[in-house]
Amino acid sequence: MRKFYNTQWIWCFLLCSTLSMNLFAQEENVLPEEAEFKDPIGRVWFNTYGNIRISKRLFWDAQTHFRFEETANTPYIGQIGQIYNRHAIGYIYSKKFNVSLGGVLRINFNTDEDSEGRSVVPEWRIWHQYQYAMPLGSTMFYHRIRIEHRWTQGFAENSEYIFRNRWRYMLRAKVPLNNYKFEPGTFYVSPEAELIMQSGKPVVASPMEDLRLTTTVGYIINPRLTVAAGMMYSTGQSLDNGGIYKQNWTMRFHMYFSPDFRKVKNKLPSIHFDD
Amino acid sequence: MKPRNKLFQRILFPLLFLFFLGTTFGQTQLFSGDLTAGGYSGTAEYPFVIVDGDSIPDGSFLMYKSNVNALLQEKDSFFSFSGAFDKGYPTGFWKFQFGEFSSNQASQVVGYQYRINVSGVQHDAFGNLAQGKPDGDWTYKIAEVDNSEVSEVLFSSQISYDKGVPQKSFQIENDSSSLVGRFLRNGFAHDVWVVYSDTESDPAENWFFTNGLLEKIEKTTESGKQTYPVFGSTLQQNTEIVLDQRYLKVLEWYLSAQDSDINPQGMAMYQLLEQNAAQYASIDRFFNDLGQSAFMPRFKVKVPYYPLDSVETTQLQEAKKSFAEASAISNSLLDNPQLDLLIRSNPEAQYYYSVVEKLQQDFISPLASFLTFEQLQILTFLPKDELYGQIWPNGLPAKQIQLEGQSEEYASWEFTTTISYGQEASRMDNIAHMATYANQSLSSISEKLTEWLREEMKQQQFVELDKELVAQTKQLEERIDSLKSAASIKMTNALNGILSTKEESLKAYANMEASDDKLEYGKTVLQCLKDLNQLTVTLGNLSKQQQAITEKYQDAVWNPFTATIMDEEVKKRITAAYRNVIVPYVLEKVAAPVSCDQALGIVQLLEDTEKRLFELRDESTSKLERKLRREQDPETVLALLGIVSPFNTVEQ
Numbered sequence: 057m058r059k060f061y062n063t064q065w066i067w068c069f070l071l072c073s074t075l076s077m078n079l080f081a082q083e084e085n086v087l088p089e090e091a092e093f094k095d096p097i098g099r100v101w102f103n104t105y106g107n108i109r110i111s112k113r114l115f116w117d118a119q120t121h122f123r124f125e126e127t128a129n130t131p132y133i134g135q136i137g138q139i140y141n142r143h144a145i146g147y148i149y150s151k152k153f154n155v156s157l158g159g160v161l162r163i164n165f166n167t168d169e170d171s172e173g174r175s176v177v178p179e180w181r182i183w184h185q186y187q188y189a190m191p192l193g194s195t196m197f198y199h200r201i202r203i204e205h206r207w208t209q210g211f212a213e214n215s216e217y218i219f220r221n222r223w224r225y226m227l228r229a230k231v232p233l234n235n236y237k238f239e240p241g242t243f244y245v246s247p248e249a250e251l252i253m254q255s256g257k258p259v260v261a262s263p264m265e266d267l268r269l270t271t272t273v274g275y276i277i278n279p280r281l282t283v284a285a286g287m288m289y290s291t292g293q294s295l296d297n298g299g300i301y302k303q304n305w306t307m308r309f310h311m312y313f314s315p316d317f318r319k320v321k322n323k324l325p326s327i328h329f330d331d
Numbered sequence: 332m333k334p335r336n337k338l339f340q341r342i343l344f345p346l347l348f349l350f351f352l353g354t355t356f357g358q359t360q361l362f363s364g365d366l367t368a369g370g371y372s373g374t375a376e377y378p379f380v381i382v383d384g385d386s387i388p389d390g391s392f393l394m395y396k397s398n399v400n401a402l403l404q405e406k407d408s409f410f411s412f413s414g415a416f417d418k419g420y421p422t423g424f425w426k427f428q429f430g431e432f433s434s435n436q437a438s439q440v441v442g443y444q445y446r447i448n449v450s451g452v453q454h455d456a457f458g459n460l461a462q463g464k465p466d467g468d469w470t471y472k473i474a475e476v477d478n479s480e481v482s483e484v485l486f487s488s489q490i491s492y493d494k495g496v497p498q499k500s501f502q503i504e505n506d507s508s509s510l511v512g513r514f515l516r517n518g519f520a521h522d523v524w525v526v527y528s529d530t531e532s533d534p535a536e537n538w539f540f541t542n543g544l545l546e547k548i549e550k551t552t553e554s555g556k557q558t559y560p561v562f563g564s565t566l567q568q569n570t571e572i573v574l575d576q577r578y579l580k581v582l583e584w585y586l587s588a589q590d591s592d593i594n595p596q597g598m599a600m601y602q603l604l605e606q607n608a609a610q611y612a613s614i615d616r617f618f619n620d621l622g623q624s625a626f627m628p629r630f631k632v633k634v635p636y637y638p639l640d641s642v643e644t645t646q647l648q649e650a651k652k653s654f655a656e657a658s659a660i661s662n663s664l665l666d667n668p669q670l671d672l673l674i675r676s677n678p679e680a681q682y683y684y685s686v687v688e689k690l691q692q693d694f695i696s697p698l699a700s701f702l703t704f705e706q707l708q709i710l711t712f713l714p715k716d717e718l719y720g721q722i723w724p725n726g727l728p729a730k731q732i733q734l735e736g737q738s739e740e741y742a743s744w745e746f747t748t749t750i751s752y753g754q755e756a757s758r759m760d761n762i763a764h765m766a767t768y769a770n771q772s773l774s775s776i777s778e779k780l781t782e783w784l785r786e787e788m789k790q791q792q793f794v795e796l797d798k799e800l801v802a803q804t805k806q807l808e809e810r811i812d813s814l815k816s817a818a819s820i821k822m823t824n825a826l827n828g829i830l831s832t833k834e835e836s837l838k839a840y841a842n843m844e845a846s847d848d849k850l851e852y853g854k855t856v857l858q859c860l861k862d863l864n865q866l867t868v869t870l871g872n873l874s875k876q877q878q879a880i881t882e883k884y885q886d887a888v889w890n891p892f893t894a895t896i897m898d899e900e901v902k903k904r905i906t907a908a909y910r911n912v913i914v915p916y917v918l919e920k921v922a923a924p925v926s927c928d929q930a931l932g933i934v935q936l937l938e939d940t941e942k943r944l945f946e947l948r949d950e951s952t953s954k955l956e957r958k959l960r961r962e963q964d965p966e967t968v969l970a971l972l973g974i975v976s977p978f979n980t981v982e983q
Binding site: 105107115148196198237240276279282314 | 890893895897898
């Protein structure tokens, strides 16, 4: 009996919310007189970054992120929003420059408590990235250009995939706090700024998808394991209405690992790429 | 059967006997090859027989050497000896030719031979021998040759012998003078022996012999003819000797006793005889190397004879023995540089030194002069009274020695002994007793002085040792002070342990009575301080060592997230075992406190540990690292790392 009761409620809720969404959509496509900023949403990300060496020049870039979003019923940590699997094969050109090419499978969970659409949809991407490191004194600066070709779909039943390109540039710094160089036991602070632009047929008035301003504090446990935590503020135009800006405050927890399973004798030249 | 027996007795038996004799004396064999004899090496050919294992030349003999190449290049030493041996004795006619030639390299073909002119010196000697002794006329000639012509006769001697005894008149000449003399049939020098100088017509020297006895010598000098009487015409007792060095020494004494300025060795007579003897000696050496001979000419003369009886001979031997010992002691004391220093600070030692000097001067030196005659074997040819009077004009020295210019305490010295002697020098017993007295005196003084010297040396050693101990202690304390300022608690404890060991050792040394044992102990304390110093230096370098090991165990790793290379410590269990187990263990042992014996062992342990850890860095150590996990026992850890522990050995 109880199960039936719940199912009835859900169907009723989904129907109502779809109707209301349609009504809102009609209204939101009209650009407002002034930019509107939505209330910020709190999010928590648990990200793992793997950099697994597979040969002298190649590595496997393996990232898994668990992204939580707060909802009315689940404040603070919130509920799972996305599980994000990003993989690529990277090529180490030099100690300072590398490139990667791979794919992303992102599992999007419907966090809209009023939504009547599907609760889980996949999202596909092909991505490539160019990363360049620049030392300045004891501080390291990193430039990252990441280009993604992205196929997304909404939660609504039978919704079509839409295709967009993302153009991302990130500038990040890492400043060692308790040392003059990075080595095990070093704390560092890492401010970063990333601008994500998008393009594609669905993008009419909202090219700036996201601007992310983050600061994390990290600790190098050993050369193969680092942990970091920080806070990110991000904002960007809604795809539907370029005059409406989303806002997020995200707590980020990162684990960076870079195992090297190669035999010792093969490892030896790993740091001397140009020799 | 009878006739056959007779045949055996008459014919076969003598034949067998002869055969037996033949085998007993050995068969004659021929030697042909290289031979060295009398300092000459060359090719020899001669027959020899073997008797009782010895090879004895028997038959005609030829030995020679010449080298044309050497002659043409520079010069050639040549020789050619020919003659014959009879059962080892040179017998019959012998001819010696030897010398050294050089050539001007100009050659000429005459007949079918190349002729080369030579220049140099050639010796020629020839004459007969009978049973190894010269017999008949012997000629020895040395000629200077210039372009194969004799340019000058450098030496020539012609002497007749009868079985080794010189006979009749003889002649010896060299490039400046010539000697003519005569022998009696019994070989004694007789009549006037005359030496002519090449530049004067008158004889330069006349030696007047009568039946071997030299009566007088006449010598022509710038101031005219001088006559030196020697033995006179008659002597109560005389004996026969050979005219040689010994005879001339006797002459020298007799002539000097007459207050004469004549030196027989400087006389032409002596020089000619000496030269002749030298030439004969070279041939004699050659004969003696090959067989048996008595080639040296025996020019017989007579000298006065004052024989010693058997008692006197024994006493003389006693005196000789005492003198040898006393002289050795005296020389060693007077030449001792330490004693030379000691007498400057020790008046008693100075006193004894003066006594030794006096003993040397009054007892030893005259004895030395006296015994020189014995050594020359002419003592019995010299008149006792004159000789002893010459050496000890005031009689033998008294037992009590007076020292001049000394305080009353040190004015005289006498050795207390039962030995006594009269001061009459002509008695051999007195001389022997005096020598014994001198020897005993010197022995007793030597004992006393040696004791002082040993004491002095020991004192000196203590001073040196103390100086070194102080220097080492100071160095150690300074080192520890400078280390303490930046030391950890464990290190401070260890340094205190070293200080405590140092203090204990020094205290034990200081509390000992001065003795040989203390000196020995002091040396071990010094070594201990040196070892502790070394240990301190090693401990001082410990932080550097730890740093070096830490650096050695760093591995550079590229971190892709920072894009930097970072150092990482590897094989942490090994470095942890070093840092957390071995180093604290060593410091505890030093703080215990360390014993003197252990100090170097600990230094070695730390050196070995560093060496071993450096080796392990590059070795495969996964098994070892597993075993080291949670291992806290230092000895086990050391054993696992393969380091020998000095403590473990001590315990075993």
